[in-house]
Amino acid sequence: MNARRCTIHESLSRIFGYEEFRPHQQQIVETLIAGQDSFVLMPTGGGKSLCFQIPALHRDGVAIVVSPLISLMKDQVDALTQNGVAAAYYNSSLGAVEARKTLARLHAGELDLLYVSPERLASEDFLDRLRSMDIALFAIDEAHCVSQWGHDFRPEYVQLGRLRQHFPHVPMIALTATADPQTRDDIIARLGLNGAHRFFAGFDRPNIRYTVVDKHKPFDQLSAFLKTQGDNSGIVYALSRKRTEEVAAKLLDAGIAARPYHAGLPDKERERVQEAFLRDDLQVVVATVAFGMGIDKPNVRFVVHYDLPKNIESYYQETGRSGRDGLPAEALLLFGYGDIAVARGLIEKGSNVEQKRIENHKLAAMVSYAEPLTCRRRALLGYFGEQLDQDCGNCDICLNPPERFDATEDARMLLSCVFRVGQRFGMGHVIDVLRGSKNERIQSLGHNSLSTYGIGAAKGQEHWGTLGRQLVHLGYLQQDVANYSVLKLTESSRPLLKGETTLSLPRPRPKAKAPARVAKRRFTEMDYDQNIFDALRKLRKELADEANVPPYVIFGDATLAQMSAQCPSNEEELLKIAGVGQRKLERYGKVFLDLIEEFS
Numbered sequence: 001m002n003a004r005r006c007t008i009h010e011s012l013s014r015i016f017g018y019e020e021f022r023p024h025q026q027q028i029v030e031t032l033i034a035g036q037d038s039f040v041l042m043p044t045g046g047g048k049s050l051c052f053q054i055p056a057l058h059r060d061g062v063a064i065v066v067s068p069l070i071s072l073m074k075d076q077v078d079a080l081t082q083n084g085v086a087a088a089y090y091n092s093s094l095g096a097v098e099a100r101k102t103l104a105r106l107h108a109g110e111l112d113l114l115y116v117s118p119e120r121l122a123s124e125d126f127l128d129r130l131r132s133m134d135i136a137l138f139a140i141d142e143a144h145c146v147s148q149w150g151h152d153f154r155p156e157y158v159q160l161g162r163l164r165q166h167f168p169h170v171p172m173i174a175l176t177a178t179a180d181p182q183t184r185d186d187i188i189a190r191l192g193l194n195g196a197h198r199f200f201a202g203f204d205r206p207n208i209r210y211t212v213v214d215k216h217k218p219f220d221q222l223s224a225f226l227k228t229q230g231d232n233s234g235i236v237y238a239l240s241r242k243r244t245e246e247v248a249a250k251l252l253d254a255g256i257a258a259r260p261y262h263a264g265l266p267d268k269e270r271e272r273v274q275e276a277f278l279r280d281d282l283q284v285v286v287a288t289v290a291f292g293m294g295i296d297k298p299n300v301r302f303v304v305h306y307d308l309p310k311n312i313e314s315y316y317q318e319t320g321r322s323g324r325d326g327l328p329a330e331a332l333l334l335f336g337y338g339d340i341a342v343a344r345g346l347i348e349k350g351s352n353v354e355q356k357r358i359e360n361h362k363l364a365a366m367v368s369y370a371e372p373l374t375c376r377r378r379a380l381l382g383y384f385g386e387q388l389d390q391d392c393g394n395c396d397i398c399l400n401p402p403e404r405f406d407a408t409e410d411a412r413m414l415l416s417c418v419f420r421v422g423q424r425f426g427m428g429h430v431i432d433v434l435r436g437s438k439n440e441r442i443q444s445l446g447h448n449s450l451s452t453y454g455i456g457a458a459k460g461q462e463h464w465g466t467l468g469r470q471l472v473h474l475g476y477l478q479q480d481v482a483n484y485s486v487l488k489l490t491e492s493s494r495p496l497l498k499g500e501t502t503l504s505l506p507r508p509r510p511k512a513k514a515p516a517r518v519a520k521r522r523f524t525e526m527d528y529d530q531n532i533f534d535a536l537r538k539l540r541k542e543l544a545d546e547a548n549v550p551p552y553v554i555f556g557d558a559t560l561a562q563m564s565a566q567c568p569s570n571e572e573e574l575l576k577i578a579g580v581g582q583r584k585l586e587r588y589g590k591v592f593l594d595l596i597e598e599f600s
Helices: 008-014 025-033 048-058 070-082 096-107 118-122 124-131 155-166 181-190 218-227 241-253 267-278 312-319 337-348 353-370 376-383 408-420 427-434 440-445 461-473 493-497 530-547 557-566 582-599
Strands: 038-041 062-066 087-090 113-116 135-140 172-176 197-200 208-214 233-237 258-261 284-287 300-305 329-335 404-406 477-480 486-489 504-506
Touching (some): 008 025, 008 048, 025 038, 025 048, 025 197, 038 048, 048 062, 048 135, 048 172, 062 118, 070 087, 070 113, 070 582, 087 096, 113 118, 118 155, 135 155, 172 181, 218 329, 241 258, 241 284, 258 267, 300 312, 312 353, 312 376, 337 353, 337 461, 408 427, 408 461, 408 486, 427 440, 427 461, 461 477, 486 493, 530 557, 530 582
Parallel strands (some): 038 172, 038 197, 062 113, 062 135, 135 172, 208 329, 233 284, 300 329
Antiparallel strands (some): 404 504, 477 486
16 A cells, blocks of 8 residues: 555554554644654653654655664564554664665655664764755654763764764654753753644653552562563563672572573573563563663563652653553552662762762752652653643542551650760661660660660661651651661751651551552453453464564554453454554464454
8 A cells, every 4th residue: 555645644544553642743744744743751651653754755755764773673574564554764774685675665765754862863974865865754663862961861862963963854753751841941942943743741640650659578569560461471670780680599599480680691592582581482571671662562561660760751661561551550669768878878979970960960869759748740740841620539648548557756765865875876776775775885885875765665676667767758857878777857957856847757558568569451442352351362373473573563462451441343344443554454363363252
């Protein structure tokens, strides 16, 4: 089918299998086809790719798409090829013969889309090639990488600003899912998009349930959570390379198909892990932040943060890798105050004073998100300047509001004890004094004779530890990380110690409680037969293995769920299922219809 002779709605339906555009998509597509620039901020799973893929089919020439990762290029090209679109990628993964073939197709005008890395596009040799060709548009994906204010700045992206000078009349679109107002302005300025149409689809991902629990025996908490997930795919983010390996090994011992992923692994091992995950041969990847960008896998059902992320941008993007298909997903954060100290210590090792100020500010915002007494989604979206009119009803705070208690007297006890031990000891020692421990160190230091010795014996170690960490976060205590985490009083503690103010805190919840499963009906807006769905997933996996592509390239989970709910009996009915286009109907329609008929 020649898309240039069709309407954009016909392309959407026949090629991509969707009957209607999502919010903002049609306006963006029409803007690009008209030859005008666009800046697009759209949440992960919101349909950013279609915003430039359809215009690429309706404008003369080839669309050049800039992508940061080889794996992301391959996934998108595989998906386009399955839909009958002439697409290719040109990057360092190609051998000499493959590279020449791709360039030959490019020069012959056989490609609708070509995916390239920013380094490749910035080279003079490649730019010279493009000057002699008809370019439909430039698409800059993951555009936050352009900005130094962005959480994932990449110097090679900065050179993309030259595109406007070299190709002043070619429309350009910059797309990102994660950018605060300052980052957005920086992207637009660096890419020369000052006159671009700006589209903001918002940050809300209502299908994701956000849950934060106090970290306590984290592997036990992770294990309890995974038991609620069955064989669902998920990502566990950890702070260090060593921890990813330890957690992955424990999960493997527990019978869960898990592997570590971090920048210290050989390239081939990382590629093997990522490929196994994409193909549903691996259930869980335990990773550092090195894993994620470019993971275009729509059926990730959960993301667990084993440790506290450094900023809300990273947290939002990483949690957004779950539920890209719109079906229910879980985002679990294990929040430990010790993680804050580690993160601050890493930040302070930097030499750039201004950068340290920014990073500390972002860390503080992340901590503030983890400890609110209001709806998690409101706190998260508020950071990006977006407001909700009401609580979301799909986070741990909304589903189980925390109980508050008067912590004034206990706080005074702990603060007084810090003062009595001379502000020269860490949390553990202060708690031991409070609880009347008889260990040798307390005896030798004479701290068993202090007025605060034993005054907190009626309450457990956990109570005092939680209280102490909250007092650090709230600014009543300072934890000197560079000096063995010694606790010191701040000016804010004076009014509380003198009885001039009171303190109310949320009562800690049971530590190891796993979040409840999300009901499917709420977000899929349909009931579907689980047995049919499971059978369709098995068939999809077999077909994907034969075609050597990830299963979601055949059909996404949302498409299979709709098949399971509506049980189409002929090609006409199957074509009405979202995600079933003409080419996929021709390739896979019969086998899926035959399987559905077996259940009828």
